[in-house]
Amino acid sequence: MTAPDDTGDIRQVAEDALAWVDTRRAGFSLGEDALAVDGEVDSSWKPLGELAQVCATVAHHTASFDPLHARARALLDFAWRETDGGELLRRLQRLEPFATYPLEVYAALASAGFRHPAFEEAAGVVARTRGWRLTEQDPTRRLGVLRAEERCGIHRPGQAPHMLTRTWLGGRSEPWTFERDAGYALTHVVFHLTDWGRDADGLPPDLVTYLADWLPPWLDTCLEAGMWDLSGELLAVAAIVARRTGDAVPRDAWRTIRAARRPSGEVPLEDRGPAPAGPGDAVPDDGRYFLHHYHSTLMAAFAAVLTSARPAGPPAGTGARHRHGGQGAPA
Template identity: 70%
Template structure:
């Protein structure tokens, strides 16, 4: 990746996190966060995604980096929304077999924000058959297993068995890729790599498969203006043990940056149709927050890729003498 290309990617991250900071009130938990009929997708899900992305940004940047400082501030804001973790035991009592509280909590735990009493309670519930046999698709179950690990619950050997029951783990025919499969495969990679915070955990056959087929899949998503999924695929590309120039179309970041509006936001799909924020701020936030977060996430992983375009196929850290 050229220096100019790196500058473009860095600017995507800076502008996206600036927008997230300016709109952080949209991630705040309202009074319905503990409601029995609460809309989890509009309360806990955005907050968990904010924590997940910012945990990675802090891990993949240095303390002197303004992106690091901004991500730390957003993490602290998000943790305060949970009352420093006190809401998690309350959620557990209200919905003992719901997995989303643990999944959100695990994002905080990966950044060092912990609530020991909740972890103790979660470990008790996780030993029950009711928890272990909850009906879930394989990708979601893999995510829950990884959330358990980050929260102190260990189940050795299960991740690899689960992996092979996912869409990506089956190494399917590449022409069967579509929207649902795309989101499933990106999340399998995120779960296995601890959301880009861990180096080198992808099985070699999966890494080779993704290196072969990410370029046309990414190109297809960019052509379709599926900015959210394109951002997720760019993040996956940055976790692979391959030169970025081999797995990312040469104009991919320029196309994504062109979709970023002057405020730093990126719409999930399509083009902006006017001042939607002024007309309906809530709807505007809903259709921009995830794709904007994921653009920042992918950009930070890309700029932190250990060898850029010079890493060899031997592994993420490259050949002897290659930059690590």
């Protein structure tokens, strides 16, 4: 059960993180090369899509009168304006019809209620081609694309379970094989299955049990290694699993994340990289600082909202479960 003081402290992580993100809107803006064939997707569309995805979940889990909800909605409005109300996504889809990232960015915004019918119509046409269906992707990515398709009204019955069994998590891999790439893969499988934390029941019971047993040592290992970004994603998964099991919030893990924050509330990707020397020092403004902090800060806000919004006690008929002991897996 979450103690009231813990809930307040975790909630503050989300507030501070989104406040920092709000002051760094320029870093999420699309540049003039947004439609360029050789544009840097990872530094333009990717951050904007991640901003939209996290803020959509924050808005979903907070009341309309909540200041955190208002900030998340304002950031979503900003993201939608950056796409020119979806028109840039439609143009991008026409330029690169078999690229998946326009669909994935659009799906994040559509989950918050933003729609562009012409984009959805065009995406539906491409999705009916063999070239789209047979694009070779790893199973975790394919699962994400399937979920993005559903946001656009494209449904492929029976495909998601097939993809799930081919993922590292869906196959319930040996816990000792956990490492960085497996960690990011498993968190995204959970996010896709649960609609980014909106529907914890989307996680199959066998995976709930598997994660409840092995997530604690994996999280401890990542925290010990100073992998704050992956730790934030794992904390989000822990919050989703806890909705099903009623397990307690990992308080020590959250204390570690709070201690890792910079003075303005942002969280670095890992325990090294650019940082101001002290609270009064200027933050580097060469783009490196933003790229080294924006995603981990978004994940901290995402995990904090999922954790503080979850039920305070275990579901009816459940109780404390025995946990495996042992050492954490190598990261």
